[in-house]
Amino acid sequence: MILKDILKEAINGDLPKDVEHISITGVTDNSKEIKKGFLFVAVTGYKSDGHNYINDAIRLGASAVIGNRDIKGLEVPYLRVENSRKALGQIAKRFYGDPSNQKIMIGITGTNGKTTTSYMLQQILEENGVTCSVIGTIQHIINGNKVDSHNTTPGTMELNSLLAESRDMVVIMEVSSHGLAQYRLEGIEFDFCVFTNLYHDHLDFHGTMKDYFLAKLLLFEKLKPSGLAVINGDDFWGGKLQEYLWEKNVSAFVFGKSNRCDLAITNYNTATNPFILLNENHDFVKIELPLPGLHNLYNATAAYSVAKMFPISKQEILTSLKRFSGVPGRFEIYKKATGPTIVIDYAHTADAIHHMLQTAKECGAKKIYHIFGFRGGRDTTKRAEMVKVSSEHSDVLILTMDDLNSDGIEGMESTLNKLLSDYSAGNGKVIPDRTFAIQEALQAGKEGDWIIITGKGIEKYEQKFGLPTISDKETVLYLQNKDQGDFIGYFDQ
Numbered sequence: 001m002i003l004k005d006i007l008k009e010a011i012n013g014d015l016p017k018d019v020e021h022i023s024i025t026g027v028t029d030n031s032k033e034i035k036k037g038f039l040f041v042a043v044t045g046y047k048s049d050g051h052n053y054i055n056d057a058i059r060l061g062a063s064a065v066i067g068n069r070d071i072k073g074l075e076v077p078y079l080r081v082e083n084s085r086k087a088l089g090q091i092a093k094r095f096y097g098d099p100s101n102q103k104i105m106i107g108i109t110g111t112n113g114k115t116t117t118s119y120m121l122q123q124i125l126e127e128n129g130v131t132c133s134v135i136g137t138i139q140h141i142i143n144g145n146k147v148d149s150h151n152t153t154p155g156t157m158e159l160n161s162l163l164a165e166s167r168d169m170v171v172i173m174e175v176s177s178h179g180l181a182q183y184r185l186e187g188i189e190f191d192f193c194v195f196t197n198l199y200h201d202h203l204d205f206h207g208t209m210k211d212y213f214l215a216k217l218l219l220f221e222k223l224k225p226s227g228l229a230v231i232n233g234d235d236f237w238g239g240k241l242q243e244y245l246w247e248k249n250v251s252a253f254v255f256g257k258s259n260r261c262d263l264a265i266t267n268y269n270t271a272t273n274p275f276i277l278l279n280e281n282h283d284f285v286k287i288e289l290p291l292p293g294l295h296n297l298y299n300a301t302a303a304y305s306v307a308k309m310f311p312i313s314k315q316e317i318l319t320s321l322k323r324f325s326g327v328p329g330r331f332e333i334y335k336k337a338t339g340p341t342i343v344i345d346y347a348h349t350a351d352a353i354h355h356m357l358q359t360a361k362e363c364g365a366k367k368i369y370h371i372f373g374f375r376g377g378r379d380t381t382k383r384a385e386m387v388k389v390s391s392e393h394s395d396v397l398i399l400t401m402d403d404l405n406s407d408g409i410e411g412m413e414s415t416l417n418k419l420l421s422d423y424s425a426g427n428g429k430v431i432p433d434r435t436f437a438i439q440e441a442l443q444a445g446k447e448g449d450w451i452i453i454t455g456k457g458i459e460k461y462e463q464k465f466g467l468p469t470i471s472d473k474e475t476v477l478y479l480q481n482k483d484q485g486d487f488i489g490y491f492d493q
């Protein structure tokens, strides 16, 4: 491939003579992936600086380098750009032949509900003959094949490579604020952009809610002129987004409780036989879902709003939602003939915890045990509110370990104790070993009680705990079945 052909957007103006005829064999921003004839794009990162690896890249065979520093005297041509992360996105798109341009692109953003809404939409579309690639937190699904996911929104080279590989008609993407802020979607345009909600999260990265919102807003700048924004109008920031798009004359379809919404919520039931009743231009739509919780009904409404833009009948959409298969690690219920109801969920914001505990109450929980922890190295300012909400809406809260990342175990243990004493109403305890915390709740829980384990969903434990299990699901199954023989591991999907 001729280098200058993929630099169209990345470099303004004429290229130097020594670059005109260079051909390249690949592109990467990671010196460890360099092969002979590659273009190396040096990116200034959050942990390290790609410019420090330029010499390694040349030694390994890079035939040209792009960066955003003033660098002279390299053995291969060097092109300086203003922002090499952005340039990488522009180059990735060209290198892979602008693959998103050949797809119907659906981007879903928001603090919570992205994964659930994508799975709902995938099920509706696929059951009605529309093949989908799904890119998100749990995994990426391309042409029906599952690929491990390292980021919710993959890095720009990986993303464009997945899109180029896809033979599916539609791409449903979870779009994270990090991905938007880091130009991972540079040059990609969307047919539908969905906004689920915005709550306190990731402020370690964005600083303020306003900046977090502004990062999310970037997705809606990527809407095609013919595209449609689908917005949860009941969310405070959803309202702000609506105003912004209105001023810009961008088409938006809004759902919410106000009767001014395009899809007005008139009634719902969140517990047994959950449903949400919607008024769409005096035509009533009843979405039934095999999954409790108002939050899931909102996710289903978002999925319905997009699906109805496809040539699929209302009845077909409602049938698919009624038999929705659920999402691994999101409101997954484990219940034996007798004993407590156990739920494994991915809630990791105060708002999501509120929804979970509220749903358990609405489902008739007699006593609620809530087990959770905090990710090390991530937004610490959300922790107090998570403890307050848990303490207020559960009967017993047990603080335990989540992934430590770069934090130390002793430090986290004292953080848990301090948060519990400062923000709970005295109805909690700290059990650092996550498997023992679950064990204690399962031993105490009786028929009619609910035990809610949040934060990790299907993710594997990063630390070793007391019981020989590697995830919340394994721990629950191990404890539920431990009298029935030796445990050999269930190995999560």
Ligand SMILES: CC(=O)N[C@H]1[C@@H](OP(=O)(O)OP(=O)(O)OC[C@H]2O[C@@H](n3ccc(=O)[nH]c3=O)[C@H](O)[C@@H]2O)O[C@H](CO)[C@@H](O)[C@@H]1O[C@H](C)C(=O)N[C@@H](C)C(=O)N[C@H](CCC(=O)O)C(=O)O
Pocket (backbone or CB within 6 Å): 029, 030, 031, 032, 042, 043, 044, 045, 046, 047, 048, 049, 050, 051, 053, 150, 151, 152, 153, 154, 155, 156, 176, 177, 178, 179, 182, 184
């Ligand atoms: C803090 C952060 O967001 N980091 C993201 C960022 O990494 P980075 O480019 O800054 O990486 P870095 O390690 O500082 O390295 C800088 C540069 O040096 C290069 N390098 C480095 C070492 C070397 O030997 N040679 C070399 O060339 C690297 O390839 C890179 O180009 O860009 C990478 C590529 O796009 C991302 O994979 C990476 O996500 C990390 C793994 C991460 O954990 N991110 C989280 C916070 C995140 O993005 N989360 C959201 C979901 C959030 C949610 O809603 O829950 C997501 O979309 O996943």
Ligand SMILES: Nc1ncnc2c1ncn2[C@@H]1O[C@H](COP(=O)(O)OP(=O)(O)OP(=O)(O)O)[C@@H](O)[C@H]1O
Pocket (backbone or CB within 6 Å): 110, 111, 112, 113, 114, 115, 116, 117, 137, 152, 174, 196, 197, 295, 296, 298, 299, 329, 330, 331, 345, 346, 347, 348, 351, 352, 353, 355, 356
């Ligand atoms: N619409 C919603 N409003 C509030 N909370 C929700 C909503 N949907 C899901 N949740 C809660 O958030 C958790 C994560 O849901 P989901 O994985 O669908 O969201 P996500 O946006 O993909 O999250 P992440 O970016 O962290 O992967 C769920 O387990 C549930 O507790």
